[in-house]
Amino acid sequence: MIPSQIWEIAPGAVHVPGWLTLDEQRHLVQACREWARGPVPIRHTVLPGGGVMSVQTVCVGWHWQPYRYTRLAHDVNGRKVADFPDWLGDLGRRALESAYDHPADSYEPDTALINFYDGQARMGMHQDKDEKSDAPVVSLSVGDTCVFRFGNTQTRGKPYTDVELASGDLFVFGGPSRLAYHGVPKVYPGTGDPATGLTSGRLNLTMRVTGLR
Numbered sequence: 001m002i003p004s005q006i007w008e009i010a011p012g013a014v015h016v017p018g019w020l021t022l023d024e025q026r027h028l029v030q031a032c033r034e035w036a037r038g039p040v041p042i043r044h045t046v047l048p049g050g051g052v053m054s055v056q057t058v059c060v061g062w063h064w065q066p067y068r069y070t071r072l073a074h075d076v077n078g079r080k081v082a083d084f085p086d087w088l089g090d091l092g093r094r095a096l097e098s099a100y101d102h103p104a105d106s107y108e109p110d111t112a113l114i115n116f117y118d119g120q121a122r123m124g125m126h127q128d129k130d131e132k133s134d135a136p137v138v139s140l141s142v143g144d145t146c147v148f149r150f151g152n153t154q155t156r157g158k159p160y161t162d163v164e165l166a167s168g169d170l171f172v173f174g175g176p177s178r179l180a181y182h183g184v185p186k187v188y189p190g191t192g193d194p195a196t197g198l199t200s201g202r203l204n205l206t207m208r209v210t211g212l213r
């Protein structure tokens, strides 16, 4: 295989286009489909102020609800989310190795948030800061291409860099970029390859280390 190109967007923030093979994307879509059904079904997360997120989210390992991780999904059906599978941890370590070009044996993600975007869904600028660990976030995308806005650690606004994340792309943010604001201002409907098993929309999976036990 041709080695993937690696783009450093900011220190510790790396974009690797086309990192997942089509087979890996298919496998991920299948797994996400199962997780979306339960034990805690995929849902539009309700924010404390009453707002509803336009993306739909399902978690594995730990359940995220704004703004903490819990064992049980109190805001959905009170059940425990699916276990974080070993194969996903292996994929996370491989991803980190590709992005940073050094071994990642000690990287042990214990939660994944899976977001589904339809053509209208967006995600506002935010920091991933509910984890009690400074380990990197590994992000994998399948389906429609989006604009991923990667900003700075100080403000929601400029400076930021807009990156197009397409199906199979890997994005890692850690180190000095771990707490950078980021968001998804736009998804381009109809740009994904149905061969992934996803006929419309965009799937994004982020793995994280919660630092909880």
Ligand SMILES: O=C(O)CCC(=O)C(=O)O
Residues within 6 Å of the ligand: 113, 115, 123, 128, 139, 148, 165, 182, 183, 184, 204, 206
């Ligand atoms: O969909 C994406 O690419 C980013 C998702 C994200 O930032 C999150 O789940 O915290």
Ligand SMILES: [Fe+2]
Residues within 6 Å of the ligand: 126, 127, 128, 182
């Ligand atoms: Fe995020």
